[in-house]
Amino acid sequence: MFKKYGILLWLLCLFMPGVYAQEALSVLQRPITISVDSSSVENIIDRLVIENDLYFSYNPQILPTGLHSCHAEKMPLKNVLRKLLPGSDYQFEVIDNQIIIKRLEREPLRVSAQVIDRKSRDPVPYASVTIEGQSIGTITNSDGRFDLVIPQRLLDHDILIGCLGYVEFRIAPDSLKSVSQIDLKPVSYRLREVRVKPVEPEEIIARFRAHITDNYTLTPQLMTTFYRETVKQDGEYMGMWEAVMEMLKSPYRGVASDKVRFVKGRKSEFSNSYKDVKLKIQGGPYYITKLDVVKNLESFLDPKYELIYRYRFDQPIVYNGRIAWVIRFARKERVDYPCFNGYFLIDAESYALIMADFSLDNKSLKILGESFIKKQPHGIKTQPIRAEYRITYRELNGKWSFYMARTDVQFRVRNKLNHKRSIFRSISDMVVTQQYRFPRRARFGPSGIFRSNDIFTDFIGNYDPQFWENYNVIKPDEDLRNALKKNINPSENNVQQ
Template sequence: MLFLKMGPALAQGPILLRGRVVDAETHQPIPNAQVGVADNRIGTSTNEDGRFALSIPPALLGEQLEVALLGYRKYARALPPLPGPELRIELKIAPAALGEVQVTGSVLGIVREAVARIPRNYPTRPTQLTGFYRESDNDPAGQPRYLAEGLVLAFKESYLRRTADGEIQIKQSRKVDLRRDRTPIRIDWAGGPFIAHMGDFVHRRSEFIDAAHFKDYDYRLAPGSTFQDRAVYVITFGPKAGNRRAAFEGRMYIEQDSYAFLGAEWHYTPAGLRRGARDVADSRSLRVAYQPYAGRWHLKTVWWQTEAKLPVGPPLKFFGEFLTTAIDTAQTARPGYLERAQLYDVFLRNKVVYDSAFWQGHTTLLPAAALQKSLFDQQRQQQANSLFKPAEAGTHPQEKKPSAFDRFLRRFSYGTHAGAWPLAVPAAGLAVAYAPAGYGLQVQRAASVRAQDLTLFTQFEYEYALTRELAARLATQRLHRQFGGDGWEAGLSYQHNFTPRHRPFYGRAGLGYIRQTVDLPLGRFDNPDAGLRVAGTHLGADELSARLQTVIDALRPSLGLGLELSHRFELVADASYLVPLRSKTQLQLDEESGFFLFRSSATVDLPRADVDLRVNDQPTTRLPWQQQHWLLSIGLRYRVR
């Protein structure tokens, strides 16, 4: 009775359609063919073996199945009864319709017209694509070192606006290390699933379809073909003879009737690699295709490959691909901040053991047979290992517990600040004379102080989170403009998120103990006495320098605000009040010659009998600048994890 009751419920779920697409004449598998149902509302693509798997909702069982690929006639039939055996689909070649044309001007006119018609051919309102993403890094033999996969939602802005940006949500994901007899691999690829936006050459108006760069490219018409029974222009593009600015070379496909871009494939030129490949790649290639749905063309697939020789480790052969499996053209709400992946976040940290049923219920891109074999072999090895070494309670068999250092890094952040240091400085003339008893040194230096209302400072800080909101803080700071001086601060900071369901906006409070030196250089002079000792410190260098300084100890309570720019970066602004505890005036002498690691410094506290200090020709024991109380700063914080 239980199974009888479960039967209707199970029948409501998606039904899997499996198929294989081959060439009608050669019977060889056809990869990258587009497979769609219900006018491409849902779909997938064939893998390297020509196979596909499509999850069909019950509401679409009466719809038509379509298979299309550039250069072949479109296959269109009603869906077969499901469930059923693997469907075999044979595509017939469509004859080329156009010959070689060498009139470059008219070919460029086709490209210009296609760009002008983007508002007619592509979505003019936000669209959400459900997609499947996969990436891997292959060894020199072509075997993948790891596999990362994800089910993602890609939010697309209107194509009326030129952009390479967009939101990505990762709904489900896994990462599998496929290396044998090695320590677990560390994968820190950033922005992987964002190729759904970065590879969309129509949305971003890539250089080879940008009017500002047409002068750098040579466009030619190649023998034509068809796509989904539509005649297309096949246009090759590349740098003009002698041009070293063009970044790309390849070909694009434009429908003859609508002038819609149906796809393109291209690689980076040496100039493009120098300008655009941040990871110093040796080669980079892309292939992008679009599909029709509801009267517009939408992104279907992005294929991305990068090869590079790294300074450390084996050569890199990175491969990533994105496949649209469903399209939503309704008024899609932009995903909230907390749901969006960040471009510079590591794509996948999770480690999930391979399971052939992992993507059950979702349409994905089937892995090639060689990759499936690697996954299956690893699964068997893991099962064998689990017989001898059971997994620890609460952890995944492939997941390694984070080390103490990793746990420390997750609590660690650092940042840099700039601001105004509160120092009141009137214009004044300074003169100092110092003749230590028993030595031949006589220091007589003079300097002019300019009136100054604003003294700048920079600060570098480290924070370690004690709790979610409370952190220990250590910082160093330096003054700039006519005054110099280094300082440090130690204390606690508190941060509370006012918007836990949206982009974090923080209220900040802190209390620190600060010591800061404010000094005025007085220049360099020769040291006549190699045995000179000042305040118990030997200063035997041939050349010395002098400076007058104040050393301030204070408490620093602060209040401020913080705005998270990404999951790792935060913009902060603080207002602080200095509560002075003590202050002293000093004359400092520094060695300026000899090996810099062994140079010494000595300070003489003022007032002192052998030091004559004058301000505007009047004897004094105080320097003219005065420490004020209010301090303002703005900065950027970075979280390691």
């Protein structure tokens, strides 16, 4: 029937309590024997991985350069690593047997601003905010606001702020310290200079598929991501759950799946209790990675399902100074399969897919019905009424890869016993705040991997005042900030995990 429901089945309601405890076993005291002369630090770590069944996560670019020697006889792993990575410059963190190597840096620069449209004066949501030449960055929230953490070593790099349909804005970090508002200029061009329909849309889509291995990363990428879930019931916030997660992004060529691992997170379940039912979402961070419609070809891009869709060109748009084709799609008449409608952007020069914005149409929501819901109590009737998705890619060093994803799902809940009705809305956002090549012989997991049946909201950790440290995150929008102020008393540590 339909190829896959992966990106829509992530909304799974469990109306029962759940407890999940995440335990981290330190391996830094394990006795290690090693003897290596005149080798790079990365090669020495490779030896540690192969000979001692260890798991590491690190950015190869932060390691010391040059040749080093390492000799140890049943020495604690921490001491071995300190021979290579002095404590004044590096720190180690163990999460579920995974050793994360971090480089210590001076206090970073923290800046904030709002991005608006120069003509309309409206906020520009989901604009990318990145450090030039680096993978470090964040996005604006729905109010156009952002917070950015800039490492001291990168203060000589400009900050780039861009969004589809706007001229990219460039500003030095020092200048950004005194700026509270950034005006983005809408792109304008004369249509007669653009060949709007060189071929049929289906031919452009075929060229996109033919160029995937040319345009997208073919080496594993280790990505630091920020993930947030919010749930509303009848327009009121019921809770917010957010975390920094690591994602091992597998190559765009091959069948290997992406993996995500919880690093640190916190939750705020507001004081106003759930009415009648309590919503839990199963596998949120796991399933949002399945929104990668390039790696997991969705039906509107898959040649096997092309015949059930109708495609048409829309007005082209400018992205980073280049023309992008806008292709809209919807189900053909008399098609009874679950289908999406929406649009996607394809770069007119490279045929890379830049972004896709799509949703299930009403007919599909009726066909799928309660398949959204995994478990519900007796007397509860649910009906999905909206399911919208967005996925965006970015180009780094000539290759495109997953950048940010968003899901927005809404459904109606009816209690047959007391005839009460509620509207639930769940929104999930994920953005890549840093990425780099996954080390050659490093291994990811297996403990700590977030799986499809895990409940994100049940992950429990410790709370500390400077919770996010130097991680970049998505700034909460005004509605969420107001809800947090209204429902949370910081002195009581109601914000946890």
